Amino acid sequence: MNLAIFLLALFDGVAYAALVFIVALGLTLIFGVMRILNVAHGSLYAIGAYASVSLTGYALSLGFAPVLAFPLMIVSAVLVGILIGAPLEKFLLRRIYDKSEVLQLLMTFAVFMILEDVQRLVWGTRPYFDSSALQVLGNVTVFGVTYTAYQMILLPLIAVALLLGMRFFLRHTVTGKLITATTEDREAAQSIGVDADKVFLFTFVIGAILAGLGGALASPTTSILPGMGADMIVLSFAVVATAGLGQIEGAALTALMIGLGRSFAVYLYPEISVLVPYLIMVLVLLVRPEGLFGTPGARKI
């Protein structure tokens, strides 16, 4: 393997990892704060993608410039967070925080199934594709291989910005500190006047927005079709479990490992590329059952 091929595999891996990380970030944030594994995260990802494609398609049909696709992605993500995430937490999850993990898992899984059918009702079974956002940014050529600037530059930048932003938010802002305090000890935080309900709602909406944003950012690169949410939830769960549940930096590192592992596999031995994320997960969990960055005893599932 020469240097050029090594670099090519690196670029592919980073672009893939960026997308996986954005979705896994929301999942691990919700788990870290609320101790709940939200299977419906996959649906929020898919709905973010569908919403983004529909809004962009509508805007283009009205004659707006394709560059409008970028703000519309954020709009889609926020809509997913507020219209689906908020009611989900407020009316459903809030009732089951003190129930057993199995029940919580079944509950979010049920929501996932319901939302899968909702997507089919609203958008049908036909695949959608709208790559206007990606075409706006054009291509970059490296070693004779053409990449889209969107995947090679924009996605990794957004992933890094989200990682740094999330760290800053949790450690250096008042709201972030309230979230961290509630995570550490909910009762103690409440006794000194923190509104834990509000903190949970806020965290869940942020997590849902991240899922929707992942979907919206994925939408220009892939066919939007039923079932895409299931694939993503499995993959991001692998990332989150390998990293250690609730570990944000760990999720970034694991997403990168999985992305690179997968792309190098395609170059060296394509037959195992599908297996790579799970091989990495198995190897890590064999050595460190609590995940790369997890602390023993904090595990719930």
Place this chain on the structure above:
Amino acid sequence: MKHLFVKRAVAATLAAALPMAALAADKPESLKIGMTAFLTGPASVFGVPARDATEIMVENINAEGGINGVPIDISFIDEGAGAESLTSEYRRMVESGGAEVMLASISSGNCQTIAPLAEDLQVPNLMWDCGTQRIFEENDYKYVFRTQANATPEMLASVIYLLKTKPDFNTIAVVNQDYAWGRDSWDIFSTALKAMKPDVEVVAEFFPKFGSPDFSTEISRLQALNPDVILSTSWGGDLDTFVQQASQRGLLNSSTFVLPLAESSLERLGSALTEGHIVGARGDHYFLHPERRDDADFQAFMKQYEEKTGEVSVYPVFHASQAMAALTTAYEKAIADNGVEWPSEEQLLAALEGLEFQGLGRPVKLREDNQGVEAQLMGTSVQTGDYPFATLENIMIFDGAELTTPVGEISTEWVGSLDAGFVDSVSVDTYEN
């Protein structure tokens, strides 16, 4: 195994105990038929158009009085619910739902499951869409007929069209879905290609997982390898994603794509599928079929379908039309041959043997092994501006009989025994567009 044996023994005893089959059946109030299709899941890109088309055709037939005055009553089973639910629904529809004929299925796996089941249940089954060539090569069936071609002629037509239009290429890569169809179709394609053009070098074989949302890494690697030809027998969302991503990154400008199922994605791919790529249609299926587009029945149906669905017809619509044509033609033939009001099952099966019928494409004939002989249409993509998506030019329609594995032979062996002369020996009709 034991269970199956007991079941067969019971069935045999019952059959022996019953009096000889009646010479004719009483005319029923309606002809109940069942059709399996993917209404959910990724393959619903085929199942939903087929269902919509079948509903139109049944309405049309019933509006003209049905078959000898008997209207058709069709019910659908969703293949997307899984094989177990499919077989129990199938069984229920035949045993207590009174279905006289079944149309199954889209998935090759489901065809493999249903063929023996149809024999057990003694219900005539028209295999209307599945691709596997193994059904009649590995088994003999009395109740199972296939109203379309199979993977072998479909892949052979792709190879021959490629060799006719681009005889001088040296390297090829493949990107197929990682499941039975992706693997089997590559087996047939590569065997045929090596037999007819032994100097071709296969530079890469990718089998990304079914439903893969991202082919970026494969595309990077293909750009680095720069093969002359890239084959993909993928379909639905997978094919759309692969061609879109390849198009965005300019791979369509440097390699010729061979896409044997792309006819079903033309409209969705829009401008992404640029000029000069080879498109197949799993038979002679194309909404601008050069031999059929001026016919009144063809035009009328295309118009009805577009009005109902807002989309142009794709190959499952044609496959459904062939199954419906086989069904009506067989009943009419059985009624006429025997001079009865309504045929018995025996009479219907006799009519199906060697039946010739015509759906929306060229006529199809059932062979002695119950395999349908269907013509194959291939073309090259072109963006003319008449439609907001690619249409076909340099269309070739191959005679199905020459491309279908001879009765009693195994496809991979037969295909491997062909040679370079085969390309020029097959009869072909060529149309500019």
